[in-house]
Amino acid sequence: MSQFLYLIPGWILLAGVYGIVTSRNLVHAVVCLSVAQSATYVLLLTIGYQRKATAPVFSDIKPTRNVVDPLVQAMTLTDIVVGATVTALLLALTVQVAKRRGTVDPDDLRSLEP
Amino acid sequence: MILQIAVGLPFAVATLLAATGRRLPRIAIDAIATATVATLSVLLGLVLAGGDRTVWLGGWGEGVGISLVADAVATGLALTVTAVALCALVVSWRYFNEVQAIFHTLVLLFTGAMCAFVLTGDLFDAFVFFELMSVVAYALTGYQSEEPDTVHGALNFGVVNSLGAYLTLTGIALVYARTGQLGFVSIGRHLHGHDALVTVSFALICTGFLVKAAAVPFHFWLADAHAVAPTPVCMLFSGVMVELGVYAVARTYLTSFADAIPAEPVRVSLIAFGSAAALLGGVMCVLQRHIKRLLAYSTISHVGLLLVGVGLLHEDALAGAAWYLIGHAGVKAGLFVGAGALLNRFETVDEHDLHGRGRSMYVAGLIFLLGGLGLAGLPPSGTWAGKALIEEAGGHSILALGVTASALTAGAVLRVWLRVFRGAGPPHPGTTQHHDAETEFKLSRLPWTMLAPGVLLVLAGLLLGLLPGVVIGRAVEPFTHLPGPAPAPWTATSIASGVVAVLLAFGVAALGIRGRIPRVDLLHRLHSGHIGDYVAWLVAGVTVFGLLLLA
Amino acid sequence: MSRRARLLVLAFGGCGLALLFALAAFRLPDFGGTSHPYGQRTLPNAIAHHTPNVISSINFDQRAFDTLGEELILMASALAAVLILRTVRAEQEDAAGKHAYGPAQVFDALRITGYALLPVTIMTGVYIVAHGYLSPGGGFQGGVVLGSAIHLVYLSGDYPALARIRPIPMFEAGEALAAGAFVALALAFAGQVTAMNAVVGLEVGSAVVLTLAKFFEQALLVRKDT
Amino acid sequence: MSDALIVAALLLTAFMATAVVLTRDPARQAIVLSGYGLVLAVLFVVLQAPDVAMSQTGVGTVVVPLIVMLAVHAIRRHHTREPDERDDS
Amino acid sequence: MTPLAVGLPAAFALLVAALFPCLLGTLRGEPVDRLAGLILAGPAATLVLMLLAAGYGRPAYLDAAFIVALLSFAGSLVYARFLGGTL
Incomplete structure (x- = not known):
């Protein structure tokens, strides 16, 4: 029953993919890619969640073993950085596409196949 | 300790170059970068000589830490990476209006990332370095950002590869949820029996790697990116980066999922994807007149064969794949040097435009001739030895596939050689496709540094078949787990198939120079450069892969 | 491909991917379950190494190599922004529009808020970096705050002032050196969580400033050619 | 109560993700993306992270949306093929 | 009632009754109208996070609320500048 919650990251992933495929603007497509990636954050954290447990940060409580999985949080942190940098890089490329081709609509970009 | 130094060295020097690049003269930057990669290859050679070992970083043992696994396959592959990177750096000595030291920094990061990717024993860590490799690759592809095709190709590359990587991460999360492990080996120990979760997570993890390996239908980005990336970068892309995808698939299955997922569906699906890539790549290769694009499609075709070699899941075929990989790395990287020479000499890489203009370029012509023969698999090239082993393990259909793919791709390259360097066939005036040279000025004479590495690489590829089989056999032992008899490619059948492929390649070339290069509208339209198409094909490919595995 | 064909391929792929994901999801362990062997193993190590923030301990100590890759990705992408968004010939700053970025154009309320928030934000960033080993946060989070803080100057309406306080070469060098320090810390002197937090904070902050600077530059450019 | 919060936050996340994807104009999308970043932050705290x-x-509520916004502005200056070139920024 | 007992229900109520409507505001209209929604969503999210910190009995979570307050405010001001026509 509780597995239904895992479907939500799947939904976000598919929404992002749908956005990229149907996009008429490359900036929009890149943002949709970052949405697809945010599915991985949600998936990782839902996998690591544990009922009635708290964050594995012992600054204001005594150390306990009753915590949610710290490892998925570490992975998600790395993932967030990766996602942000990739988004920035792709947007930089998009700006150049706009400059050199005069459009950011994938339908108007001529094929690279000569 | 030597392994840690080897992994850290390119990164440390890259950061220093990035920090001081504004002040250092160009010659110092070249020298530092080249010396670093040379040192790295010496260190890796020492590691290889020292035998297999596993190092836990930071002194954290198994259970929480990250390991570096320097087995023979991984170290050998890292050594191949550094060898190609060294040649690429030498080629780049006279290249580019350098922007600070960014090119060299990125190449060092790229080399380091590829080495770390093959050496790490941890699945999530592999994802991280896969991403580092990809991010650097997007930046290098878009290096000449004032060219429209360049940035467009780099963007397509970036979106498709990133999405693939995110699917890989999704798969990693799923398998982590099941096993609570991240090490390749420890995942393998904790996976028992297969169900939908294990199968789907395997399919998703492999997706990113298959995108990198450009298996059909994940391959669309490759031609777009390779056609526009600077020559030294193309050498690294086609020579080693794409092949790392196949390596990662092999490693994921053989060290982590082999006990959980039965071999048959994996074999069927990998052979299906690989054969599709081998055939489609071969056909598209023949249809190109843009020489770098032509070489890019030949990479798709050959990496498809490599995937078939892995997909057979047979120890001899694995040894063959390893052999094929190093042979292909030499030949293909060398061919890109030749294409770069044409680009910088004539500011175009269009086969029709270049008709007969390469007559005086003996060295570049030699590279194309020898490279074509290498792709066809002339004994004793590494590609021939590897292909022979794969074909022997795979039977008649794989034999036919291998001969067809090499005849088509090599035929296209030999056609270029005949038309450009020998002036064969009728000229086709008109329709010029001008590209800016990658160097500051159009070169009237090419410096030796731009050609010698190409000759060396092609020759290495052509002679690698002479390596004793026992070396390759030992190299893939970590995958096969059995020190069986050394693979022996020297049989009458294999020599015959090699010669037949070469003859067929010349036939394809001869047919090709008689008229214009044909267009097959359906195929050209399929490779549309439209990012939506590429992503749609990507998810369709995942679906097919998953369903094949579940069936 | 036509739009229609593309949507058909997507429909096939999307339905398939949804099916595959759902099949996998229903095989996952129950939501909120207690079985997290890897995570549990990291806890005692973090305590033993006096890092109450277990996540910091994983990121900077137990799995520092991951973070090494992450920092290099950050450096690579900042360099890529410098590379790809470099201004080539025939592009110069829009001289006519330049006055628009001067301080005069902005509401007083906005300007005062910008200046007032600046020290608070910088202090917060430093606090988050410094206490990363203990409380939630760390080098990355603090670095982002620090990197964003500088752009509050822009809020106060003064693009030239913003350009003055972020000399690009300095941030480039700082970022690269911080990344280099992290390579050394991660591979040679493992376990220096506080020092690592500090260099990561420096690197992330510089990278954010650098990347944003390049995008600002592009947004303020006009094309002079053709 | 925790479970209800998690369900609510997850549903809100899915809703906002869909909204980001369906907002086709990038300048507007940047604002929605910022909101999505806030929702993700709430969800992560609910999931004890x-x-x-x-x-x-x-990253999600400031840096990335700001980059999107800057990119949109940079691109607007180079739009040559759009007939109705608005400059209402 | 202690803050512990009231924190989570209050957070839930605010999430549904304050944050959600604000976010709905970002989904329609011209950029300026959307911005109004975003500017309101920042404090709403901050409040939700503070109540969560109280409800879970973890003052450490207040750091996250603080960051949200600071950055969402600054972020929406940047948008305001963009839309104000000075760039």
């Missing part, structure tokens, strides 16, 4: 929430706040 304050560290991740802080990261997400910095």
Whole structure:
């Protein structure tokens, strides 16, 4: 029953993919890619969640073993950085596409196949 | 300790170059970068000589830490990476209006990332370095950002590869949820029996790697990116980066999922994807007149064969794949040097435009001739030895596939050689496709540094078949787990198939120079450069892969 | 491909991917379950190494190599922004529009808020970096705050002032050196969580400033050619 | 109560993700993306991950939407093929 | 009632009754109208996070709320500048 919650990251992933495929603007497509990636954050954290447990940060409580999985949080942190940098890089490329081709609509970009 | 130094060295020097690049003269930057990669290859050679070992970083043992696994396959592959990177750096000595030291920094990061990717024993860590490799690759592809095709190709590359990587991460999360492990080996120990979760997570993890390996239908980005990336970068892309995808698939299955997922569906699906890539790549290769694009499609075709070699899941075929990989790395990287020479000499890489203009370029012509023969698999090239082993393990259909793919791709390259360097066939005036040279000025004479590495690489590829089989056999032992008899490619059948492929390649070339290069509208339209198409094909490919595995 | 064909391929792929994901999801362990062997193993190590923030301990100590890759990705992408968004010939700053970025154009309320928030934000960033080993946060989070803080100057309406306080070469060098320090810390002197937090904070902050600077530059450019 | 919060936050996340994808104009999308970043931050705290929430706040609600906005502005200057070139920025 | 007992229900109520409507505001209209929604969503999210910190009995979570307050405010001001026509 509780597995239904895992479907939500799947939904976000598919929404992002749908956005990229149907996009008429490359900036929009890149943002949709970052949405697809945010599915991985949600998936990782839902996998690591544990009922009635708290964050594995012992600054204001005594150390306990009753915590949610710290490892998925570490992975998600790395993932967030990766996602942000990739988004920035792709947007930089998009700006150049706009400059050199005069459009950011994938339908108007001529094929690279000569 | 030597392994840690080897992994850290390119990164440390890259950061220093990035920090001081504004002040250092160009010659110092070249020298530092080249010396670093040379040192790295010496260190890796020492590691290889020292035998297999596993190092836990930071002194954290198994259970929480990250390991570096320097087995023979991984170290050998890292050594191949550094060898190609060294040649690429030498080629780049006279290249580019350098922007600070960014090119060299990125190449060092790229080399380091590829080495770390093959050496790490941890699945999530592999994802991280896969991403580092990809991010650097997007930046290098878009290096000449004032060219429209360049940035467009780099963007397509970036979106498709990133999405693939995110699917890989999704798969990693799923398998982590099941096993609570991240090490390749420890995942393998904790996976028992297969169900939908294990199968789907395997399919998703492999997706990113298959995108990198450009298996059909994940391959669309490759031609777009390779056609526009600077020559030294193309050498690294086609020579080693794409092949790392196949390596990662092999490693994921053989060290982590082999006990959980039965071999048959994996074999069927990998052979299906690989054969599709081998055939489609071969056909598209023949249809190109843009020489770098032509070489890019030949990479798709050959990496498809490599995937078939892995997909057979047979120890001899694995040894063959390893052999094929190093042979292909030499030949293909060398061919890109030749294409770069044409680009910088004539500011175009269009086969029709270049008709007969390469007559005086003996060295570049030699590279194309020898490279074509290498792709066809002339004994004793590494590609021939590897292909022979794969074909022997795979039977008649794989034999036919291998001969067809090499005849088509090599035929296209030999056609270029005949038309450009020998002036064969009728000229086709008109329709010029001008590209800016990658160097500051159009070169009237090419410096030796731009050609010698190409000759060396092609020759290495052509002679690698002479390596004793026992070396390759030992190299893939970590995958096969059995020190069986050394693979022996020297049989009458294999020599015959090699010669037949070469003859067929010349036939394809001869047919090709008689008229214009044909267009097959359906195929050209399929490779549309439209990012939506590429992503749609990507998810369709995942679906097919998953369903094949579940069936 | 036509739009229609593309949507058909997507429909096939999307339905398939949804099916595959759902099949996998229903095989996952129950939501909120207690079985997290890897995570549990990291806890005692973090305590033993006096890092109450277990996540910091994983990121900077137990799995520092991951973070090494992450920092290099950050450096690579900042360099890529410098590379790809470099201004080539025939592009110069829009001289006519330049006055628009001067301080005069902005509401007083906005300007005062910008200046007032600046020290608070910088202090917060430093606090988050410094206490990363203990409380939630760390080098990355603090670095982002620090990197964003500088752009509050822009809020106060003064693009030239913003350009003055972020000399690009300095941030480039700082970022690269911080990344280099992290390579050394991660591979040679493992376990220096506080020092690592500090260099990561420096690197992330510089990278954010650098990347944003390049995008600002592009947004303020006009094309002079053709 | 925790479970209800998690369900609510997850549903809100899915809703906002869909909204980001369906907002086709990038300048408007940047604002929605900022909102999505906030929702993700709340979700992460609900899932007991304050560290991740802080990261997400910095990156997802400020830096990335700002880059999107700057990119949109940079691109507007180079739009040559759009007939109705608006400059209402 | 202690803050512990009231924190989570209050957070839930605010999430549904304050944050959600604000976010709905970002989904329609011209950029300026959307911005109004975003500017309101920042404090709403901050409040939700503070109540969560109280409800879970973890003052450490307040750091996250603080960051949200600071950055969402600054972020929406940047948008305001963009839309104000000075760039």
